[in-house]
Amino acid sequence: MVQPAMPPLPDSGAWSDRLARLLVRHHLLALLLGGLLVLVSVLGVLRVGYTADNRVYFGERNADYQAFERLGDIYALSETVLFAFVGDTDLCTPPVLEGLRDFTAEAWLLPDALRVDSIANFQHSESRGDEIIVESLIPEDGALSAAQAQRIKRIAETSDELLNRLISPGCRALGVSVNLVPEGNATVSRTEVARIARSLQAEWQDRLPGLRIHVSGTVIGDAAISAAAERDTRLLVPAGFACVSVLMALGLGTFSGWLGTTLVTLGGALATLGFAGWLGIALIPATAVSPLAVMVLVSASCVHVVLGWTRRIAEGQDRTAATVAAVEENLSAITVTNLTTAIGFLCLNFSESPPLAQMGTIVSLGIVVGWLLTVLALPAMLLRLPDLRFRPLRLSPAALERLAGFALNQRGILTVFALLFLVSLAGLAQIRFNDSPLKYFDESFAFRTDSDAIEAALTGIESVQFSLDSGAEGSVFAPAFLNRVDRFATWMRQQDDVVFVGSLSDIVKRLNHTLGDGGPGGHDIAPTQAANAQAMMLYELSLPAGLDMNQMLNIDRTQTRVVVLLRDVDGQAIVDFADTAEAWLRANEPAIATQAVGFGVAFSKLTQRNNRAMVYGMLTVLVLVSGLMILTLRDLRLGLVSLVPNVLPAIFGFGLWGWFVGEVNLGSTVVTTMTFGIVVDDTVHILTHYRRRRRHGLEREEALRQTFRTVGAAVMVSSVAIFSGFAVMTQSGFALNQHMGGLTALVIVLALLTDLLLLPAVLRRTNQ
Template sequence: MSTSKLASFIVKFRFLLFALSLLFYAWGAIQLPKMVFDGDFTSMFPKDDPYLEELEKIDETYLQSRNLIILVQPPNKDMYSRESLELIQKITEEAWKLPYSIRVDSLTNYQHAEVDGDNFFVGNLINEPATLTKDALRKIESIIESDINIMGRLISDSGQVSVIIVSLALPDVGPMTLETLQTSTAASELLDAANDLRDIFVKQYPGVVIHFTGEPALEQGLLDVSISDMMTLSPAMSLVVIVLIWIFLRSLVAVISVLAVLSITQVIAFGIALQLGYYMNPVTVLAPMLIMVLAIADSVHILSQYIIHLREGKEKPQAMEAAIDKNFSPVLLTSITTGIGLLALNFGDSPYFADMGTISAIGVFVAFIITFTVIPTIALFIPMKLKREALFLTPLLLQLARWVVKNNKVIFWVSIVTSLTLISFIPATELNDDLDGLLDESVEVQKSVRFAHKHLGGFRYILYSFESGEPGGVNEPAYLHHIDSFANWLRQQPEVSSISSYIEILKSLNKAMHNNDSAYYTVPNNRMLAAQYMALYEMSLPVGSDLSQVINNNRSSLRITVNLNHADNKAIIALEQRAGDWMNIHMKELYATPTSGTLMFAHFSMNSIYGMIDGSLLALAFITIVLIVGLKSIRYGLLSIVPNLAPAAIVYGIWSMVLGEVNQAAAFTFCLSLGLIVDDTVHMLSKYLYAKREGKNTEDAIYYAFTSSGTALIVTTLALAAGMFLMTLSLYTPTGTMGMMMALIILTAILFDFIFLPTLLMRFDRQTEESKNIHEAEQTVEDSPSTELC
């Protein structure tokens, strides 16, 4: 069926098609209450991530707990004073009362071992802070500063900040429905109680600073950000759309039509996504806004062309049929190419971005259908009075087109030189990312993270679980010596702040048993003695304290925690590789695979970046093939590569020149941009080719492309750019980065299509026209009757 017949069919049966759209809209609305939010930190990683699998194995081997970290800076900023230690003791006691708390570790209840004659004692390092003498305080300070299990873990090196670690037994609630979120979650219940605790102590101790961090705080922060973005950014985008359409199209019908398309599209798209099992997360909550700006493009192209035909004097049904006829193929092409770009996000390792890409792709194809089933009904039903004059941008666009044609040679070469210069900065770009930079500085948990970085170097860590190969093997001296040597090597690495392990406890016990002689701060050389120390230590621990977090049940393996300074992903991966090399050389038989959320994020981020490079190239290839088929021209399909690829490359060059590095969000942006900026190229080329096939020369075809599609391209570009700039307000920083880069790419793309693409067409098509004219002239000479000279 030709597009003209299809247009007639759509206009003729518009009420039926509109009714079907409303039916699907109702179906989608029924699905919305099933919307589920997933705030689990591990959900941002692929299920087959080897580091995630290793982490799950460690969780099964040792007592699994999640920690709420309480950071305390006393008013006097001196943790070695009576008042400060008393404050820590009181907070420690109250922390036991927090929901889901199963253990609390702090400076005051740290289990310190001492030997007095034949008596062995393990107990709280500090019991009655208020009664401590100056000598006692100095002794405590000396013990703390000499114990590597305390320094950097429970107290900052400056002695100004203390750490209280609350181990939790949080229920595994999984993804949460809207109904669950409206009541309470385990994490929110915990943090509400923690905030109440903070309020109490802030009143009692004016000037005290208390922060909360840890996985529950981060997950709740991610969940809060998701809901905040969904509730604020989409309504703001709707307002922007209304304003832009009214300014440029000056039509209430256009505003109503577009809003109807956006509403119906979003509801149906999310109904489908929910049926397919997709969850909401900090990235997918932005899919509604992305669907909105993508759906605008289809609607505006139809409506602007419809208004143009009305102002030319056509009747409303004929004007709508003409608008559909001219735009159906270009809109179909842009929907397919945009869908390809969005689906290519699945090449990255991030389920968050992959889900957003898939949900948005669903929205793009729904928007394509809804545009042609809803707009004709509304536009033809509501009366619209228009003056018979061109859209106010049309004369300006014609002037621009003439200027470009007149100065095409200068514009072409200036564009080439400028573009290549900016793109040349890309090879110097560093690929990097930062786990601690996921949330905006205004988010409470992010403030806590920055505070921790400033005073303690942060709470990033790497876990190692070493198998001895036999029950009770953790007491084998050779095994212990190997791990101790590895821990000592790790302490010398610049990325490492401290090591937490049972071996340090064992060495302290050995030293205490030998009259605190420092020469005995080493691993016992007798397996039986090491086992006795372990048994003696465990029997002396108070209720709620044991070794199950660092040693497994049959005493065949132990876990060490490598606490890190603030380091970027590249540095963390480099440390992991150096540690692996060291183990292969010095303890190959005990080699252990490291894991942790920190390490998972580092690898996942870098893998996503490289994966998206492959995805982008594949998406570009598919988009080019689609354009070759859609435009029915290999020549113009290949020419489209330049305006499709150059804008993103230029912005990445500028980004590299200014910032020097890109993260995973920037990598996903490149792939996403391919699907969006093709819209401009497709409409310019399709209108240009339409005019050429109607017999116009190159210059006139360019003028036609500007005047017939220019207004719609400007409106959609501004709507897309405005939507992307709104995304920079997201409290999830990868989304903000993506929004900023996308806005810059979209604006660069429209400039490229208006300024450079016409000069590119003139260079190639003029040569073709000249060759054709020469060939026709030669053919005319050959076919003309010859005459003989007399």
């Protein structure tokens, strides 16, 4: 797609002039070609699908995610649905507990449910004489008495296996957790499970009006992902399109130019969606906004051509001559700018996260289509459609010249930018990573509000897990091993963000307590492996179908899974906890040291991995684009000068973001690479025109004034259009898009300011 040869150079006038004339003479044929191009790519739109799967963010080779998958294989873990009953008073009353029991029974009917846990079916163990009674904490049928309800509450509240997971202190909230069968064995789609879970929630909300029922879990989160993607493509992309279109109309001041631009950008956007379909890329929120990005970027090229055209018509040229001149004048510049933008996006392929790489690929393809359409279809529109001039909303050429003069002569500018640079560097230090699929959604999603309510009232949503290996001991029931596990669990319970720790050691202690008839000294880990194993065997033989120990023990009973629930944590806190816990194990219990595993852990680390990967992406873009600039300008010094307005905006942007927002996520990590190709555009336009005038023997100041007069309007109009398009993305309910849009918009504005104010000041001080 990218032209292998060197791009056309300015001042090689002869051939760009010939090409422009050719395009104008055969403009209908060119239009037809453009139309065919759109048609072919757009057919792919039919194949576009959305995916409801959080796992797509991970590449095949992501080690953290592989560890998470391995854990799932060993303990038959998969996705979850978590229901919570939340009330303002003590919920441990006979009617609510009976409701919880019936709800628990109904939750088993969710398609593909593997296991359901609540305090209702918690297998409480009790010793009566020589009889061991293991039974559901809430009797399976019959009405409850107030005394029974109190007993149930007392037992549940004091159980380390239940408190802060399935019951809150004071019984203000109760949970029902559903584990699903592994994806490969599923009989219905997870989206369907989510839908049925929601209808179960609604039905029971009517039956139990005195409390609130919330639903969360990974299944609900996945459903929210595809809902967000659909919402963004259905609302945000059209809104962005409307916004850019209105701005174009205001800025261009010509009907034909406006309609031409609109059609070309629409073609580019549709082609982007089409490529997603052809390449078999399932859209997620992060990729769903790709057409919007293409739309605004393609519009920038059109603006330059259209404004060049209107300027010439205003100067009295006829339509054909004006079209030829406008195409000729911009052909090389828009080729270079589209090429650099495409390279910027293509380098998103360095990303560790496939959706971001995919976005890079389809956007760069869309840009290439947009560029071809600008060249092929726009001239026909300018020639054939009614011009219909109106007064545009933009700076007049005279005002632009005054701006150039100001930038050249105002000595304070360098100082101001130097200060801004320092402030930005300090701002970079304020940046904190926050990646959590849960926190990606804003409050407009029920998934987010439900999850927040559950975290506030009942438990933590983020889980971190450790698969502890008994190693030399050879069995999880070895007392030395169980004591290690117990010490680790005890340590974790003391950590700030931890609300719950589920550990085998607690169950073994409880069983020994039961076996020892509840007497003193019984509440302990037995001194022999046989005693612990046999206590567990007694318990296992008593468990009903579906409530076995297989999600905590591997089949040969040499490994056990410890689950930790963290409350209200951001991505950084998850990684910090994982690191601290791993370090504690290495230092204090090296025999069972292992890796902290979890979806949240893998996701949070993904951003860090992605950041490292994107450094290479950034360097590649920097080298390629700067090389291209130097070749285009055929001027090493000017090429080096161009680095200033190209690199600084990203530093300013992230610096200010650090001060005002602070949080960045996976979406932000690609902004630098992505925006580099975009911000370069204005620099290319300004510097090519400037250099052309300098070649014609103009003084620096005069050359710059004329450059501003010629391209200033186009640079401003296109920057405003790009800014507004990305600003629309901030209205997404999904943080990846909010941040990507917000940061990019910020960088674009800062790039415009840098180009208009700092670049002249730098050029003035450069010896040539």
